[in-house]
Amino acid sequence: MMEPTSRNRFAYRVTAQEVRFVADTATPKYAFFGGEIVPFDQAKVSVMTHAFNYGTGVFEGIRGYWNGEAETTYIVKLREHFLRFLKNCKMMHITVPYSVDELMDVSVQLVEMQDMRGDVYLRPIAYKSSETIGVSMEGVADALTIFASTFGNYVDIDRGLSVCVSSWRRTEDNAIPARAKVTGNYVNSALAKNEAVVNGYDEAIVLNPQGFVAEASAANIFIVRGRTLITPGFSDDILEGLTRDIVTQLAKDELGLETRERSIARSELYYADEIFFAGTGVQIASVTSVDHRNIGNGEVGPITGALQRLYFDAVKGRNPKYMEWLTPVKSHALAGSETLAAS
Numbered sequence: 001m002m003e004p005t006s007r008n009r010f011a012y013r014v015t016a017q018e019v020r021f022v023a024d025t026a027t028p029k030y031a032f033f034g035g036e037i038v039p040f041d042q043a044k045v046s047v048m049t050h051a052f053n054y055g056t057g058v059f060e061g062i063r064g065y066w067n068g069e070a071e072t073t074y075i076v077k078l079r080e081h082f083l084r085f086l087k088n089c090k091m092m093h094i095t096v097p098y099s100v101d102e103l104m105d106v107s108v109q110l111v112e113m114q115d116m117r118g119d120v121y122l123r124p125i126a127y128k129s130s131e132t133i134g135v136s137m138e139g140v141a142d143a144l145t146i147f148a149s150t151f152g153n154y155v156d157i158d159r160g161l162s163v164c165v166s167s168w169r170r171t172e173d174n175a176i177p178a179r180a181k182v183t184g185n186y187v188n189s190a191l192a193k194n195e196a197v198v199n200g201y202d203e204a205i206v207l208n209p210q211g212f213v214a215e216a217s218a219a220n221i222f223i224v225r226g227r228t229l230i231t232p233g234f235s236d237d238i239l240e241g242l243t244r245d246i247v248t249q250l251a252k253d254e255l256g257l258e259t260r261e262r263s264i265a266r267s268e269l270y271y272a273d274e275i276f277f278a279g280t281g282v283q284i285a286s287v288t289s290v291d292h293r294n295i296g297n298g299e300v301g302p303i304t305g306a307l308q309r310l311y312f313d314a315v316k317g318r319n320p321k322y323m324e325w326l327t328p329v330k331s332h333a334l335a336g337s338e339t340l341a342a343s
Helices: 050-054 078-091 100-114 183-198 242-255 266-271 302-315 320-325
Strands: 030-033 036-039 057-059 062-067 072-076 120-128 142-150 161-169 203-207 213-216 220-225 228-231 258-261 274-279 283-290 326-330
Touching: 030 100, 036 100, 050 120, 057 078, 057 183, 062 302, 072 100, 072 120, 078 100, 078 120, 078 242, 100 120, 100 142, 100 326, 161 183, 183 203, 203 283, 213 220, 213 266, 220 242, 220 266, 228 242, 242 258, 242 274, 242 283, 242 302, 274 302, 283 302, 302 320, 320 326
Parallel strands: 161 203, 161 283, 228 258
Antiparallel strands: 030 036, 030 142, 057 120, 062 072, 062 120, 072 326, 120 142, 203 213, 220 228, 220 274, 274 283
16 A cells, blocks of 8 residues: 655555556546545445435535646536535534545545546545444544546536426425535435426426425526526525536626526516526536426527536636636546556
């Protein structure tokens, strides 16, 4: 096992043979687990783990975009994701013994080691790790894992989506806070998404307990009326989305459009000129039909299309104005374990 150094905070157990892999595979080859980077098949938990039984974990989804001309993967808002991650861990009484900078360092190492030359997805998970029966989190041990894999489009962003308003309501803040990416909370998302899919839709829009629009199954929502973007506020039981922040900044800086945060009634969806989802997974995805009613003329709207193009220019490092959002990871071939130290 390699010893950690000041440049290589995290030790890992790999051999030269283990680092030979097919670069375009979707299966991760490594994971940060138990305080070190190990081959992915060694990152396992017991079926008795508290988080597995009760959903007591917190996660993030972080995208990195490949820029072939620069031979670089650009990880989007890496620091902001981990700042949110630690806030959510505090909510769940989960202690993570690493700083934001350390979490960023190990994430960069994982992307470097995968050397995938394609878009990547980072998934950190902090969770209650004791093997115990009982829902209380008091005295239950904490653990952390992070892995990186290839990741394409979560939904088809090259066309408009057909969606429905789900019969399932979003969990409210005093039940399971939607602003926190708690693993158990995504049962709510799974029910809404599955209902939509089995009924022939691409996605679902979920209402909060007060009957106002919250978000999609796993993404924030915007509607466009005239030249104004409207999106539910934090008190409407939504995730405090980082892609949501990107959209509002791009709309203001590049298109001169203001975003209003306010509650949206279900029927206002049908009156919208455009609707789109925004999130790490969905990216910027146009909605052209809700409950079998066309939105606008039933095609991808001009503002949604412009924001989608602006978004990809920014996250792929093609617009220098937004490089502060990005953490670059240079591509390099892995020839053996000697090359695995962090740069």
